[in-house]
Structures are given as structure tokens and as C-alpha cells.
Amino acid sequence: MRSRSKRNIVLVLLGSLCISLNGLAQKGPSFIGITGGLSIPTGNWAKANFVSSVSGFADDPSGYAKKGGIGGVEGAYFFSKHFGIGALANYATYKTNIKPLSDGYQDSFDVDQVTTTASGYKIWNFLPGFYFDLPVWKRLSVTARALAGISHASTPAISVDVEDGGNDDGTFEQKEASKTAFAFDLGAGLSYRIGRCFAVNLKADYFNTKPDFTIENSQRLNSAGRLITSYDQPLSAVNVSLGVAYVFGK
Amino acid sequence: MQKIFFAPRKYLAALAILSLLVINGCNKKESTVSPAPPGNETLSTVELVYQNAANPSDAGVAIWRQLDLTEVKPPDTSLAKVNLKANATYHVQVIILDEVSDAPKVDSVTPEILDRENYHLFFFQPEPVAASSVVISITTPYIPVEDGTVTSATGPYLNLSVARTDLDTNNPPLQIGLQDNFTTGAASTGSLRVVLRHQPNAKNGTYAPGSTDLDVNYQVSIQ
Numbered sequence: 001m002r003s004r005s006k007r008n009i010v011l012v013l014l015g016s017l018c019i020s021l022n023g024l025a026q027k028g029p030s031f032i033g034i035t036g037g038l039s040i041p042t043g044n045w046a047k048a049n050f051v052s053s054v055s056g057f058a059d060d061p062s063g064y065a066k067k068g069g070i071g072g073v074e075g076a077y078f079f080s081k082h083f084g085i086g087a088l089a090n091y092a093t094y095k096t097n098i099k100p101l102s103d104g105y106q107d108s109f110d111v112d113q114v115t116t117t118a119s120g121y122k123i124w125n126f127l128p129g130f131y132f133d134l135p136v137w138k139r140l141s142v143t144a145r146a147l148a149g150i151s152h153a154s155t156p157a158i159s160v161d162v163e164d165g166g167n168d169d170g171t172f173e174q175k176e177a178s179k180t181a182f183a184f185d186l187g188a189g190l191s192y193r194i195g196r197c198f199a200v201n202l203k204a205d206y207f208n209t210k211p212d213f214t215i216e217n218s219q220r221l222n223s224a225g226r227l228i229t230s231y232d233q234p235l236s237a238v239n240v241s242l243g244v245a246y247v248f249g250k
Numbered sequence: 251m252q253k254i255f256f257a258p259r260k261y262l263a264a265l266a267i268l269s270l271l272v273i274n275g276c277n278k279k280e281s282t283v284s285p286a287p288p289g290n291e292t293l294s295t296v297e298l299v300y301q302n303a304a305n306p307s308d309a310g311v312a313i314w315r316q317l318d319l320t321e322v323k324p325p326d327t328s329l330a331k332v333n334l335k336a337n338a339t340y341h342v343q344v345i346i347l348d349e350v351s352d353a354p355k356v357d358s359v360t361p362e363i364l365d366r367e368n369y370h371l372f373f374f375q376p377e378p379v380a381a382s383s384v385v386i387s388i389t390t391p392y393i394p395v396e397d398g399t400v401t402s403a404t405g406p407y408l409n410l411s412v413a414r415t416d417l418d419t420n421n422p423p424l425q426i427g428l429q430d431n432f433t434t435g436a437a438s439t440g441s442l443r444v445v446l447r448h449q450p451n452a453k454n455g456t457y458a459p460g461s462t463d464l465d466v467n468y469q470v471s472i473q
Binding site for chain 2: 054055056095096098099102103105106109110111112113114115116117118119120162164165166167169170172219220221222223224225
């Protein structure tokens with residue numbers, strides 16, 4: 001039993017070596033292209049808790065990030081049939097899920113009305129790394145990438161206007177904050193060649209960065225409601241993207 | 251044969267810029283309004299529970315009551331009378347009840363105000379009062395002249411001063427007014443106006459910010 005599993009491992013390793021050596025003899029499909037799609041925040045960043053605190057400030061890890069759009073450019077040079085190095089530069093934006101946030105402030109201050117206005121999260125990424133391509137059927141390849149680099153992210157600017165008893169009791173603000181941090185992206189997908197020069201790529205990726213934002217607030221005169229002065233939760237997302245690429249070198 | 255020049259990289263660059271503009275354009279500011287849910291309590295009854303600090307048997311309750319939600323009928327002030335001894339100090343507690351919403355059950359609203367102490371502030375104004383006695387600061391409970399206090403140049407004055415004794419959890423702490431000390435002087439009569447200000451994210455110790463949750467009057471007799 002044990003010798004059989006050892007034999008299997010050896011066979012897999014030999015197979016991999018064979019693919020690599022074979023791959024070194026040829027060059028794979030280097031490309032440059034654009035990509036765009038949907039980015040789905042995960043974890044605490046995507047949470048949108050109703051936070052009410054009538055006496056004292058409340059800190060909550062909810063990020064209130066909605067699904068967003070993502071787009072960018074990427075390219076890779078394949079130094080062998082299957083492996084290449086390249087980079088992805090992209091930009092993503094996410095609207096803020098302000099309804100539960102706003103309802104929490106209304107309840108915290110026990111007022112007639114709260115009007116909450118917010119911008120969104122913005123993330124710029126530059127992620128170099130390794131690319132993999134394995135032709136599986138005619139023009140179709142399975143692709144994968146493992147990228148690591150930097151991410152520049154910014155949080156929404158949020159303003160809350162409080163009205164009660166016919167009076168406008170003023171507006172308080174959570175200021176926009178930005179930070180650059182390490183980021184990584186792991187993904188897999190399918191690539192379909194169209195003609196000699198083009199390919200259509202469908203990819204799914206997991207992206208993660210963890211900027212430790214320091215957040216400024218203004219006009220928080222009384223201790224009540226949600227107040228965050230830092231946000232150190234991971235900004236992680238599953239990205240589903242469709243792209244078109246110009247293929248060369250094969 | 252005519253050559254067709256096709257520059258895919260240029261098209262890709264143009265598409266990339268276009269897609270970034272579209273993505274950024276989708277990220278405009280959003281706004282939402284959160285109104286208060288229905289069913290807030292009614293502040294129908296305000297009690298001043300007082301006790302002489304030097305003589306606990308000298309105690310009383312003054313009750314102001316408005317059970318008519320339409321406020322067409324005048325409030326019941328038959329029990330809104332504070333009887334104090336001259337030259338004494340009284341510990342006073344303000345109790346607010348809702349005798350309307352859940353009648354015949356009586357709900358105390360005081361714990362809720364205490365919960366929300368960081369944006370509630372009571373004011374007390376004895377009248378008649380000399381202008382010089384209406385000292386306005388973040389630690390005095392008096393109501394500015396522009397907010398309805400009538401001063402008298404000649405008197406006779408109601409010889410009563412009020413000091414709040416409880417603090418909220420703001421930083422720095424501000425007074426609340428659910429617990430107070432009334433200090434009397436010589437025998438006199440007049441009225442005491444009690445106002446509760448709701449100052450959401452605006453409480454700073456002064457009367458001005460916010461709105462009025464209740465505004466009631468008591469007759470005061472100092473013997």
C-alpha cells in the first residue's frame with residue numbers, strides 16, 4: 001500500500017518534470033490584455049451590521065462594502081510552454097451599503113431623521129507574479145495565476161446629517177482614509193483563442209489586502225453611535241472577470 | 251493588394267481607459283434617509299421628587315400631567331406645586347412617565363433618558379428672577395432670556411437656585427439634570443420652568459442646540 005503511494009508520487013513528479021522540460025523547449029502564449037468584471041467583497045468588509053449605541057461610541061468591524069466593478073490591464077511573458085511571469089494592474093470600486101449604517105445612527109441618537117451620504121471604497125492594485133497555461137482542448141486552455149504586490153486602498157467619506165424636532169442638529173463626518181499595503185491574488189480560469197492573435201479570458205480570483213487605515217472623524221460631539229478611528233480588517237474579494245487579450249509569441 | 255493596418259494594442263489601451271472610466275463613474279456618492287420608526291413614548295407626566303437634605307421627613311412630590319395627546323385640554327397642574335422650607339437644600343429627582351401610550355399601564359421614561367444621557371440636558375428656571383441671577387454657563391441650569399426667561403428689575407424674586415448633580419459619559423462629562431439640588435433663600439413664591447432639551451450630537455452644556463422634548467411649569471412656595 002505504502003509502496004504504491006510512493007510510486008504514484010514518483011510518477012506525478014516525473015510527469016511534472018516532463019511537462020516542464022517539454023515546456024522549456026517551446027514558448028507559451030504571452031499576452032497583453034484588458035479585463036473587467038464583478039468584485040464581490042467577503043468577510044467583515046462585506047458585513048453591514050445595524051449598530052446602535054445610545055451611550056458611548058460603538059466600534060464594529062463591518063465594512064459596509066457592496067459588490068463593485070473591477071477593471072484593469074494585464075500581461076505575461078511565457079518563458080516556457082506553461083509558465084510565465086507577468087503583472088496585473090487593476091482598479092476596483094465598491095459602493096457603501098449605507099442603509100443599515102444610517103438606521104443605526106438614527107436609533108443611536110433617537111432623532112426624527114438621519115440623512116447619510118457616502119462615497120465608496122477605491123482600490124488600485126499592481127500585482128506581479130506567475131502565470132500558468134495548460135492547453136486542454138483545441139483552442140481552450142486552463143489558466144492560473146499567483147500574484148503578489150501592492151494595493152492602494154481608500155475608505156469612503158461618510159457624512160451624517162441629524163435632524164430632530166424641526167431642527168438641523170448639524171452634520172458629522174467620517175473622513176476618507178487611504179493606505180498602501182501588501183496584497184495578493186490567486187486565480188484560475190479559462191482562455192479561448194480566437195484567431196491567431198486574440199484570446200477571450202474568463203477568470204475567478206481571490207484577492208486580499210489588509211491596510212491598517214487610520215480614520216479621522218469630525219464633529220462627533222457626543223458619545224453615541226458608531227465611531228471608528230481605525231479599520232484593520234482585511235479587504236478581501238472574489239473577482240469574476242472577463243477579458244480580451246492580444247496573444248503573441250506562439 | 252491594399253494592406254489593412256490593425257493595431258490591436260492601441261484598441262486594447264483605449265478599451266482599458268474606457269473601462270476604468272466606466273468603473274469610476276459607477277462610484278458616485280449615495281445618500282439615504284432614515285426616518286424614526288413609529289411608536290415613540292409620550293412624555294405625559296413629569297414628577298419632581300424632593301427631600302430636605304437636613305431633614306428627610308420634609309419631602310414631597312410635585313406632578314405635572316398632560317394626558318391629552320392633542321393638547322387641546324390644558325395640562326393638569328393641580329399637583330404641580332413645590333413646597334419648600336426657607337434656607338434649606340433639597341435633593342431633587344426628576345421622574346418622567348408615559349401614562350398614555352400603554353394605558354392603564356404606566357411606563358417610566360426616566361431610564362431611557364438616563365440611557366441616552368449623552369444628548370439630553372435639563373434646564374430649570376425659577377421666576378421671577380433678576381437679570382443678574384440668570385448666569386449662563388455650561389454648568390448652570392438656567393434658561394437664557396432669548397429662550398423665554400422673563401427677568402424682573404424690581405422683584406419680588408423667587409429665592410431659589412438650582413444645581414444639577416449628575417454627569418453623563420461624554421468626554422469631558424457634561425451635566426444631565428435628572429438629579430439636582432434646590433437651594434432656597436428667604437420665603438418667597440413664584441414658578442419653576444423645567445425644560446428637557448434633546449441635543450443629538452450637539453450637547454455642549456448650553457441651552458441652544460437641539461430641540462425641546464418637554465417644557466413644563468410648577469408653582470413654588472418657599473415658607
